[in-house]
């Protein structure tokens with residue numbers, strides 16, 4: 001057995017092909033190729049007959065193997081994500097978008113790939129607030145976002161009552177979300193927050209927050225996602241399909257807000273590529289930021 005040591009953290013772990021495979025896939029490498037590269041690294045380490053290997057040595061070896069396989073860009077990405085982990089730069093990823101577009105699926109995948117342990121849904125925040133604030137006080141908080149207009153009182157604002165009601169719920173849930181974000185910033189831990197209440201313009205972001213709005217291309221695709229979701233959860237597809245026009249109108253509103261506030265909108269066609277696009281964007285923005293920090 002080869003023991004991996006990290007001189008900095010003084011951690012010691014038996015070499016695991018699975019762990020190495022995962023860190024290679026983080027660079028956007030297909031899992032099959034990542035696994036075979038991890039196997040090659042393991043073989044080379046075995047041939048050295050050394051009992052111990054440092055994480056630094058594994059990094060260099062993996063980087064070289066990626067280059068040997070002609071995966072230059074992936075090699076660069078691999079080093080970047082490893083470095084980021086070591087530097088312990090805390091980041092928060094925020095995913096907004098209408099119900100059913102795929103936010104929580106994307107959030108889980110991003111958290112897995114980036115080794116982030118905390119994923120928070122805004123509907124959970126809303127649920128906590130519902131227990132504290134009675135329906136008589138804030139009726140809009142106690143409905144689905146697309147029905148908030150039926151509960152909200154006479155609020156001023158946009159022409160569409162649906163959007164006015166939605167905004168009212170977003171405003172209220174944003175109070176709780178602000179606390180979640182402040183806590184994440186203060187503690188400096190990595191978090192993914194996802195939910196319909198993350199609307200650009202309602203959340204205050206710092207330069208370590210990465211916000212995206214996720215969309216679905218058509219009503220038909222959204223309908224299919226509601227059916228898919230109903231297979232493993234208790235959210236019945238019919239309830240959401242009944243309100244699909246309202247949900248699409250909310251999507252249009254969120255996209256409009258994203259454009260107004262310079263937040264990137266990603267059409268979620270294929271899960272893998274949506275996650276890749278987000279990771280690539282975070283990497284580019286962080287690299288630019290680090291470059292700026294170094295230049296002073």
Ligand SMILES: Nc1ncnc2c1ncn2[C@@H]1O[C@H](COP(=O)(O)OP(=O)(O)O)[C@@H](O)[C@H]1O
Nearest residue numbers: 099100101102103104105225228229269270271
């Ligand atoms: N790119 C995609 N293509 C097809 N189905 C998807 C895609 N992304 C997510 N889904 C599926 O759509 C359903 C709704 O996704 P979910 O993550 O629950 O949405 P949200 O959190 O935005 O309400 C899930 O069953 C999920 O597996």
Ligand SMILES: O=C(O)[C@@H](COP(=O)(O)O)OP(=O)(O)O
Nearest residue numbers: 098099100123144145146195196
């Ligand atoms: O209010 C709404 O539109 C959805 C938001 O769900 P997410 O998009 O955050 O999953 O919550 P529901 O009414 O299903 O409990």
